Amino acid sequence: MMTTGITLNLQRHHLTIAENMRTIISFDGEGRLIVAFRHGANYVRGLSGEVLRKRALAPGQKERQKLADAERCAVLAELLAEAARMIEQIETTAPPAARDWFERIRRWDVERLEAERERFRTVYKPISILPPDQYRALVLQATEGCSWNRCHFCTFYRDRPFRIHSPASFREHIQRVKEFVGAGLGLRMAIFLGDANALIIPQPRLRELLQVVHEEFTIGPDADFKGMYAFLDIFGAERKTLAEYRELAAAGVRRIYLGLESGDETVFRLLNKPGSPAEAIDAVRTIKAAGIAVGVILLVGAGGERFAAGHVQHSLAALAAMPLGPDDIVYLSPLIVSSDSPYLAQLQAYGSTPLTEPAITRQLAELKHGARTVTGPGAKVVIYHIEEFVY
Numbered sequence: 001m002m003t004t005g006i007t008l009n010l011q012r013h014h015l016t017i018a019e020n021m022r023t024i025i026s027f028d029g030e031g032r033l034i035v036a037f038r039h040g041a042n043y044v045r046g047l048s049g050e051v052l053r054k055r056a057l058a059p060g061q062k063e064r065q066k067l068a069d070a071e072r073c074a075v076l077a078e079l080l081a082e083a084a085r086m087i088e089q090i091e092t093t094a095p096p097a098a099r100d101w102f103e104r105i106r107r108w109d110v111e112r113l114e115a116e117r118e119r120f121r122t123v124y125k126p127i128s129i130l131p132p133d134q135y136r137a138l139v140l141q142a143t144e145g146c147s148w149n150r151c152h153f154c155t156f157y158r159d160r161p162f163r164i165h166s167p168a169s170f171r172e173h174i175q176r177v178k179e180f181v182g183a184g185l186g187l188r189m190a191i192f193l194g195d196a197n198a199l200i201i202p203q204p205r206l207r208e209l210l211q212v213v214h215e216e217f218t219i220g221p222d223a224d225f226k227g228m229y230a231f232l233d234i235f236g237a238e239r240k241t242l243a244e245y246r247e248l249a250a251a252g253v254r255r256i257y258l259g260l261e262s263g264d265e266t267v268f269r270l271l272n273k274p275g276s277p278a279e280a281i282d283a284v285r286t287i288k289a290a291g292i293a294v295g296v297i298l299l300v301g302a303g304g305e306r307f308a309a310g311h312v313q314h315s316l317a318a319l320a321a322m323p324l325g326p327d328d329i330v331y332l333s334p335l336i337v338s339s340d341s342p343y344l345a346q347l348q349a350y351g352s353t354p355l356t357e358p359a360i361t362r363q364l365a366e367l368k369h370g371a372r373t374v375t376g377p378g379a380k381v382v383i384y385h386i387e388e389f390v391y
Helices: 069-093 096-106 110-123 167-187 203-216 242-250 265-270 277-289 308-320 343-349 357-374
Strands: 006-010 014-019 023-028 033-038 041-045 051-058 061-066 138-141 191-194 228-231 253-261 293-300 329-334 380-383
Touching: 006 069, 006 096, 014 069, 014 096, 023 069, 023 096, 023 167, 033 069, 041 069, 051 069, 069 096, 069 110, 110 167, 138 167, 167 203, 191 203, 203 242, 242 277, 253 277, 265 308, 277 293, 277 308, 293 308, 293 357, 308 357, 329 357, 357 380
Parallel strands: 138 191, 191 228, 228 253, 253 293, 293 329, 329 380
Antiparallel strands: 006 014, 014 023, 023 033, 033 041, 041 051, 051 061
């Protein structure tokens, strides 16, 4: 519907209200603000309460920033005020179903949205990262943290010990998640088993945890949740057999994401990855033979200047050795190193220096072209900006 330039898009699980397509604000089934566009900037508000702003600063230059407390509250106040103003203008002519949504939306103010941040922390440990195609998945933390947690470039899980849930504690976690997300569950099309490498769980315990998921949710092609997804980041530890992966496929696991990072043996060791590129290739072959798709992650810029050529050459060779095709994804993620990461010291110890921004751009283009050349028909090659993530 349209009134004085205001349009309303009412879907089963979300409502979007816009004015002349210059201000666009969307809400989930609970009435929580989830995404917005205003003054040339896109805003994403996660279940965690964090707000990410994305906007173009210049041709080829984009800002991706999580807003600090004061600015986040100010932006939320502006967006809620804009939504209230638009709703007031169209409310008398809106269909009854929309008016029910309006009442839900009005229940939320900045104070309540901010209180959700604290509530989120009672339900989840920090959700540090997901693959881009899973940003809207429902995360269930079958494990917490990372069982390796010693990669030199990664500090995502340094704040917590590794833990595998028992079936009882996992069910309690799931029930708290369901209560917290509420009617917002309708926007979640898949289940992601957290954290860093949940499939490292020994198969007998993993079997029990997957059974709990199936008892709490309906999963399948015709269900609200189409499947389950997870990271597997350790190739040299708990190796699953083909029969075990087939069991996971039968349980609804649709794609497994592996952080290869580099196909170059030296760069792999510099990063302090466990296992080896050869073991990663073997793992992908086994997973694919079981009927499960994969997402393979490469770090753009890994190894720095000294190892740049080898990183590209051997990473593409590793991809070529994997039977990648339809439903598989190659993610190219520009390396971002935090100030407390040991990566830079390791880089210096190996006699290398970080790539410059222009060199990273060139390597990204080289890897993107090469990956599209060596992978099978239907495989996707996608850029993965980790700074765009907010859950």
